[in-house]
Structures are given as C-alpha cells and as structure tokens.
Amino acid sequence: MNKTHYLIAGASHAGLEAVHRIRLVDETSSITVVTRDAHPPYSPTILPYVVSGQSEPTRVVLRKADWFEQHNINLVSDNELTAIDEANCVATLKSGDQWQYEKLLLATGADPIVPPIPGLSETPFHVLRTMQHAIDLRDHAGQAKRAVVLGAGLIGMHGAENLRHAGLDVTIVEMCxxxxxxxxxxxxxxxxxxxxxxxxxxxxxxxxxxxxxxxxEGCQVMLENGDSLRADLLLVATGVKPQLDYLKGTSVQVDQGILVDRRMRTDAPHIWAAGDVAQAADFYGEGQVMMGILPDAVTQGAVAAMDMAEDDALKPYVGGVPINTYTFFGQQAISVGQSMNDDQLEEQTRVDEENNGYLKILLKDNRLQGISSINQEMDAGIMWQLILRKIDLTPVKDAFIARPLETGRALMSSSWR
Structure with missing residues (x-):
C-alpha cells in the first residue's frame, strides 16, 4: 500500500495553495496530490478564453511538472478519490490504488449541474468546467454557427461572450x-x-x-412561452455542485457541501476540506455557506494547510465574503460582499448613463458591507479587505462615498503600516 503524510485530493487553487503553505513550514514530510484531470493544473477562470482561441491550453498552466519535483511532491494525475476508509486512514482511487495518509485535505471542487429538462439527456450538449470541456467546446465551435447557452451566471456569460468572439450567433436563456x-x-x-x-x-x-x-446535427430548445430556438451547439451552464460520492460510509457531515469549522476541519478525524467542496462560516451571519470563488478557495486552502501542518501563524477563517471581477466586451464590473439591500443597510447609488457607469455602496454602522460597480475605477481586493477587517469609515464616510477607490487605498495603506 502507498503511504503519504499529507494527501491532497484536488489540484486547483485550494489544493495548490495548501501544498504551498505546507511546504513553507514542513520541508520534509511526504505530500501526494491527486487530481482527476489529465492536464497540468490550471485555473478554471481561463477556460472561456480557451474556447475562443485567445488562450492555448499549454500556456495557462499554474504549476508545471518540474515545480512538483522541485518541492518533492508526488502528483497523481488522471485519477480521483472514490472512497475513504476513515478508521484506517486509507483513500481509494478510481484506479484501485490505495493511499494511507496521516492527514487528508478534500479540495475536489464541484461538477456542473445538468438540469432535468426533458430531452436533454438524449441531446449532445457541452458543459464548461475542465480543460477537456473547453477543448471540446472550442473544437465544436469551429464547426458551428448558432449556439444557445442555458444559464446567465458567470460561466454562462463568459462562455457566451467567447463563443461570440469565435464567430457564432449566440442566445442566452436565463429563467431569472x-x-x-x-x-x-x-x-x-x-x-x-x-x-x-x-x-x-x-x-x-x-x-x-x-x-x-x-x-x-443540432437541437431545438423549447421555451415555456412557446418559442423555440435552433442551435447546433448547446452549452449548459446552470450551476455547479460538489461531487461527494466518495464520502459514503464516513462520518463526514454534509449539507450543501462538506461542513467545516474555522480551521477547515471536518468532524471526522484527520480530514479537512477547502474550496468549492466546503461549506464554511458565513462572514455576515452565524450559518455556513458555499462560496465557490477563487480568492476564497485560496484562503480556505491556506487555513486548512496551516492547521494540518500545525503552523503557529494560523489565523482561523473569518468567513466567506464574495468577490468577483467580471470583464465583458472591454468593460469591467466588480461585486464585493453583499449586492442586495435587505432594508437594514444604508445604500448609496450613482448611475452614469452616458458611460454605462454604475456604483452601489452598502453600509452598516458606517462599515462597508458590499460594493458593486461597472466601468468605475475600482480595486476589488481593497474593498474586500475593508469588509473583512470591518474598517470603521465614520471619519472618512463622505470621502469614501464620493471617491471609494482613493479613500480605500489611503485607509488600507495606513492600516497595513
């Protein structure tokens, strides 16, 4: 049987950050990373650009093979976790190989949701979650003329724009x-x-x-109003959910995802979880939420790793705050924190119709709770930190509302000192 001190299931942002953090404090213990992807690790955020041809699969790698070799990390590709023997600390892979671990991090991500639409399972369609999905979609787009995209979330919108850049006529259908x-x-x-x-x-x-x-060669997409859309390429982008079948028979508690505490520990001994698979503390309340965003996956991966490696510098996870930067047709939108007012927040909104500009600031007790902007000069990372650090804006409130970027930079500069 194979043995490893740290077993990391997943090689996207949470898993890679965990490996990095472990090696900062533990240079010698064995680390094994298992990924179901046959391609070298990459960021899912670049997949739409592979579809349009703006990026090549070989040029978007996050970590090359020699990086794993240099850090004495065993990378097992094109394989995945299928079962966990919790009592004996043994993980079984799809290949049948077994790994005995001291500590296990579940960073297995999420899979596309395929809605139960009549006829969909009999119709060829695409999803966009892995590099192979992007390559297949790109190849099909080169032969197609009309695409229909189901879902107007970030994946659907990115996919639709890049199919348009690839020369297709595109329709997006969103039930909201x-x-x-x-x-x-x-x-x-x-x-x-x-x-x-x-x-x-x-x-x-x-x-x-x-x-x-x-x-x-294609399909007809029938809408509830009686209209139909003809497509020779169908992209289903109706959301994602964690694949948790490998947890059967374990004591790991699951709700929407794997429930974890503020150190990313599950309630099973020697097992942590991070990233799209984890349901962790909510920054704004007492519950636990699924975040599904890249910066939070990195944060959770770091917290989990520092706890696994017993790093004295560990600071428990403070809770999930959404952060998204979205570029579309040369324009930019950001959304950080809360985006909808619940009538308990102070709201400040500005609209610049001429330049397609928009700004919305949500405050509570003069502390930033959320900010959304379109075509405004903005730094999402600074706004994220203002929320996470619960910075009191009272002395600079008017200036912040008038000039959030400049005021935010000044605040963060003084607090970092």
Whole structure:
C-alpha cells in the first residue's frame, strides 16, 4: 500500500495553495496530490478564453511538472478519490490504488449541474468546467454557427461572450428576470445585458426551457412561452455542485457541501476540506455557506494547510465574503460582499448613463458591507479587505462615498503600516 503524510485530493487553487503553505513550514514530510484531470493544473477562470482561441491550453498552466519535483511532491494525475476508509486512514482511487495518509485535505471542487429538462439527456450538449470541456467546446465551435447557452451566471456569460468572439450567433436563456443573479442587482445587470445585446448576443431572461429536441446535427430548445430556438451547439451552464460520492460510509457531515469549522476541519478525524467542496462560516451571519470563488478557495486552502501542518501563524477563517471581477466586451464590473439591500443597510447609488457607469455602496454602522460597480475605477481586493477587517469609515464616510477607490487605498495603506 502507498503511504503519504499529507494527501491532497484536488489540484486547483485550494489544493495548490495548501501544498504551498505546507511546504513553507514542513520541508520534509511526504505530500501526494491527486487530481482527476489529465492536464497540468490550471485555473478554471481561463477556460472561456480557451474556447475562443485567445488562450492555448499549454500556456495557462499554474504549476508545471518540474515545480512538483522541485518541492518533492508526488502528483497523481488522471485519477480521483472514490472512497475513504476513515478508521484506517486509507483513500481509494478510481484506479484501485490505495493511499494511507496521516492527514487528508478534500479540495475536489464541484461538477456542473445538468438540469432535468426533458430531452436533454438524449441531446449532445457541452458543459464548461475542465480543460477537456473547453477543448471540446472550442473544437465544436469551429464547426458551428448558432449556439444557445442555458444559464446567465458567470460561466454562462463568459462562455457566451467567447463563443461570440469565435464567430457564432449566440442566445442566452436565463429563467431569472436578470443576468448574473446573486452578483448584481437588476439595475447593474441591465447595464451588462445592454452590452451583450450591443455585441449581437440575444438575451432571453425570465424564461424557462421546457424541452430540448434533437434535430439533425443540432437541437431545438423549447421555451415555456412557446418559442423555440435552433442551435447546433448547446452549452449548459446552470450551476455547479460538489461531487461527494466518495464520502459514503464516513462520518463526514454534509449539507450543501462538506461542513467545516474555522480551521477547515471536518468532524471526522484527520480530514479537512477547502474550496468549492466546503461549506464554511458565513462572514455576515452565524450559518455556513458555499462560496465557490477563487480568492476564497485560496484562503480556505491556506487555513486548512496551516492547521494540518500545525503552523503557529494560523489565523482561523473569518468567513466567506464574495468577490468577483467580471470583464465583458472591454468593460469591467466588480461585486464585493453583499449586492442586495435587505432594508437594514444604508445604500448609496450613482448611475452614469452616458458611460454605462454604475456604483452601489452598502453600509452598516458606517462599515462597508458590499460594493458593486461597472466601468468605475475600482480595486476589488481593497474593498474586500475593508469588509473583512470591518474598517470603521465614520471619519472618512463622505470621502469614501464620493471617491471609494482613493479613500480605500489611503485607509488600507495606513492600516497595513
């Protein structure tokens, strides 16, 4: 049987950050990283650009093979975790290989949700979650003319834009009344929708797909209002969820994801979880939430690793604060923290119709709770830190509302000192 001190299941941002943090304090213990992907580690955020041809798969690698060799890390690719023998600390892989571990980090990410639409399972369609998905979608796009994208979240919107850049006629279908629900309020979403319309993408919001019918080389997408859309390429981007089948028979507690404490520990001994698979503390409340964003995956991976390696510098996870930077057709939107007012927050909003500009600031007790902007000079990272550090804006409130970037930079500069 194979043996390793640290077993890291997953090689995206949470897993890679964990490995990095472990090696900072533990240079000698054995580390094994298992990834189901046959490709070298990459960021999922670049996949739409592989679809359009703007990026090549070989040029978007986060860690090359020699990096793992230099840090004495065993990388097991094209394999995945299928079962855990919790009592004996043994993980079984899809290949049948078994690894006995001292400490196990579950950073296995999430899989696309395929909605139960009649006819969909009989129709060829694409999802966009892995490098192979992106390559397959790119190859198909080179032969297609009309694409329909189901879902107007970040994956769907990125995918649609890059299919348009690849030369296809594109229609997006979203059952909510706006694009990017959960990231932007309706007013901000309308600015983004207008940019897509101006660039030749048809937006169909507030409409549900009731059936998909295979049709020769493509399909017909039937909407609940009776309309139908013809497509020779169908991209399903209706969300993701963790794949947790490997936890059967363990005591690891699961809700929407794997429940963890502020050190990323599960309630099973010797097992941690981080990233898209983890359901961790909510910054804004007492519950536990799924975040599914890159910066938070990095933070969780770091916390888990420092706890696993018994690093004295560990600071427990403070809770998830959403942060998204979204570039579309040469324009930029950011959303940090809360995006919707719950009537308990002070709201300050500015609109610049001429330049497609938008700014919304949400405050509570003069502390920033959320900020959304479109085509405004902004630093999402600084806004994120202002929220996480619960900076009191009282002395500079008017200046912050008028000039959030400059005021935020000054605040962070003084607090970092």
């Amino acid at each position: 009344d706006q694009v990017l629900p959960g990231y932007f309020d309706p007013r901000a979403a309308s600015v983004i929708e207008r940019a897509f319309n101006d660039n030749g993408i048809l937006m169909v919001t507030g409409s549900r797909v009731v059936e998909v019918k295979p049709d020769g």
